Amino acid sequence: MKIAALNGSPRGESANSRQIISLVQSFLPGTDWIIVAPCLKQAGYVDGQLGELFAADVLLIAFPLYVDGIPASFLHVLERYSEGYRLWRNGSGRGLPVQRVFAVANCGFHEGVQNRNALEQIALFCAGSGLDWCGGAGIGTGEMLRTMSSIPPEAGIRKPVTEALRSVAEAIRASPDDRLTGDIFTQHDIPWFLYKLAGERGWLAKAKKNGVTRRDLDARPLDG
Amino acid sequence: MAERVLLHETGTEELMKIVFLYDSGDPVSRIVHAALSEAASGAVTESVDAGTESLKPCLGCFDCWIRTPGICVHTGDAGASWLKKRQDADFEVVISKIFWGGFSPCIKGYLDRQIPSSHPFFRKVGGEMHHRPRYGRSPALLVVGHGAESAEAEACFMRYTAANRKNAGTASAEGTLVLGPNPDYSHCAAWLARMVKQ
Numbered sequence: 001m002k003i004a005a006l007n008g009s010p011r012g013e014s015a016n017s018r019q020i021i022s023l024v025q026s027f028l029p030g031t032d033w034i035i036v037a038p039c040l041k042q043a044g045y046v047d048g049q050l051g052e053l054f055a056a057d058v059l060l061i062a063f064p065l066y067v068d069g070i071p072a073s074f075l076h077v078l079e080r081y082s083e084g085y086r087l088w089r090n091g092s093g094r095g096l097p098v099q100r101v102f103a104v105a106n107c108g109f110h111e112g113v114q115n116r117n118a119l120e121q122i123a124l125f126c127a128g129s130g131l132d133w134c135g136g137a138g139i140g141t142g143e144m145l146r147t148m149s150s151i152p153p154e155a156g157i158r159k160p161v162t163e164a165l166r167s168v169a170e171a172i173r174a175s176p177d178d179r180l181t182g183d184i185f186t187q188h189d190i191p192w193f194l195y196k197l198a199g200e201r202g203w204l205a206k207a208k209k210n211g212v213t214r215r216d217l218d219a220r221p222l223d224g
Numbered sequence: 225m226a227e228r229v230l231l232h233e234t235g236t237e238e239l240m241k242i243v244f245l246y247d248s249g250d251p252v253s254r255i256v257h258a259a260l261s262e263a264a265s266g267a268v269t270e271s272v273d274a275g276t277e278s279l280k281p282c283l284g285c286f287d288c289w290i291r292t293p294g295i296c297v298h299t300g301d302a303g304a305s306w307l308k309k310r311q312d313a314d315f316e317v318v319i320s321k322i323f324w325g326g327f328s329p330c331i332k333g334y335l336d337r338q339i340p341s342s343h344p345f346f347r348k349v350g351g352e353m354h355h356r357p358r359y360g361r362s363p364a365l366l367v368v369g370h371g372a373e374s375a376e377a378e379a380c381f382m383r384y385t386a387a388n389r390k391n392a393g394t395a396s397a398e399g400t401l402v403l404g405p406n407p408d409y410s411h412c413a414a415w416l417a418r419m420v421k422q
Contacts, residue, residue, distance in 0.1 A: 010284040039281075066282065068387040069326045072333035073281040079329060109346075109353040117325070117384040124324040124377050192353065196346045203344040207290040217344065219293040220359055222311040 004056035007037035008063025008074035016145040017062035020104045027169035039073040050084045058100045058172050065107035069118050082129040098132045102168050106142030110195050112185040119183050135180030137164045140187030141195055160186040240267040243309045246319040247330055249275035252370045253319045256412055263413035270309045274330040277302035288340035294358055296340050303337035316363040322372040325380025354391050365389050366419050370403040378402050
C-alpha cells in the first residue's frame with residue numbers, strides 16, 4: 001500500500017502535524033510513504049510531485065488549525081491538488097481506484113472538537129475533487145504532540161491521542177472500502193486548568209529567551 | 225431607498241467606522257462590496273481588496289506573541305495595514321465566496337494574519353478554550369458569504385463563522401449572511417443596517 005502524506009503546516013518538519021504523520025506511520029509497518037510539506041515552498045513546488053501523490057492508494061492530510069480553519073497557505077495547496085486530481089482522473093489516472101482520504105487536524109486549544117469545522121472542510125474538499133473522504137481526527141492540546149514525543153505513546157497522558165491516531169491507521173490499513181465510522185475528537189489526558197497553566201508558562205519561557213518580559217507580552221502597538 | 229448606516233447608537237456624534245475585506249477578482253463579492261459601501265456611506269469606511277493587494281502568508285512562527293508582541297514578522301505588506309484598519313474599526317465586514325464551507329484562500333490569508341491581535345494566554349468562552357484578545361476592544365465580525373456548492377457547505381460556513389465570533393469573544397451566532405444564487409443585493413444593505421444597530 002502506498003500512502004501520500006501532506007503536512008499542511010507552514011512550520012514544515014518542526015510542526016506538530018509532522019509528528020502526527022510520524023505516529024500514524026509507526027502504526028503501519030510495511031507501507032510505502034511519500035511525505036511532503038508544501039506550504040512554504042514556491043507555488044509550483046508541489047506540482048512536480050502531484051502525479052506521484054495522486055497515484056497513492058491513500059492520502060493522509062495533517063494540518064494545524066489557524067483561526068478556526070485550514071491555514072491559507074495550505075488552502076492554496078489543496079486548491080491545486082483538487083484541480084490537478086480531477087484532470088488526472090480524466091487522463092493518466094482514468095480507471096484507477098478513487099484515492100481514499102483521511103485527515104488529522106490539531107489545535108493549540110484544549111478541546112479537540114474545535115477542529116470539527118476544519119475536518120468538514122476537508123470532507124467538502126474531497127466531495128468537490130472526486131476523492132473518497134474516509135474520516136479523520138481532531139486533536140486538541142496540539143502543542144503537546146512535540147513536547148511529549150520523548151514519552152512513550154502508550155503513557156497515560158498520551159493515550160487518547162495515540163488511540164485516535166491508531167484508529168486512523170487501522171482504517172487506512174483495512175479493506176479498500178473501509179473508513180472511520182465518524183470523526184474522532186480528543187486531546188491529551190490533562191485537565192483544562194493544568195494545560196492552561198503549562199501552556200502559558202511555556203509561552204512565557206519562550207518569550208524570556210527573546211528578552212521579552214511578562215509585561216511586554218501585553219503590548220498593544222496598534223492602540224492610539 | 226436603501227437603509228444607511230450613519231452614527232453610533234451611543235448618542236455621541238462620533239461616526240461609526242467600518243472596514244471591508246473583499247476580493248475584487250470575484251464578481252459577486254465586488255457587487256456586494258459596492259452595495260454595502262453605498263449603505264455605509266454615512267459612516268467612515270475603509271476597504272481592503274484581497275484581489276489586488278500583495279499579502280505574505282502567516283508562517284506560524286508566533287514571533288508576534290513571543291518576540292515582538294502584537295507585531296507580525298511581515299511588516300509593510302497589506303496584512304499589516306489590514307491589522308491596523310480593523311483595529312481602528314467598530315465593525316469588520318468580510319465578504320467571501322464560500323470555499324469548501326470556509327473562506328476563499330485569498331480572504332483566509334488575511335484572517336490568518338490577525339493572530340498578532342490575540343494574546344498567547346487563554347480564557348474560556350462558551351465552555352471552550354480560546355486566546356485572550358490583545359486589545360481592550362475589537363471590531364465586531366460581520367460576514368457575507370456566497371456561492372456555496374451545497375447545503376452542507378453553507379451549513380459549515382455558518383458554523384465556521386460563528387466559531388470565528390466565539391474565538392473573538394462574542395458568542396453570538398448572528399452576523400453571517402449567506403447569499404443564494406441570483407441574490408437581491410438590496411437585502412445586503414438592510415442586513416448591514418440591522419447588524420450595526422444590534
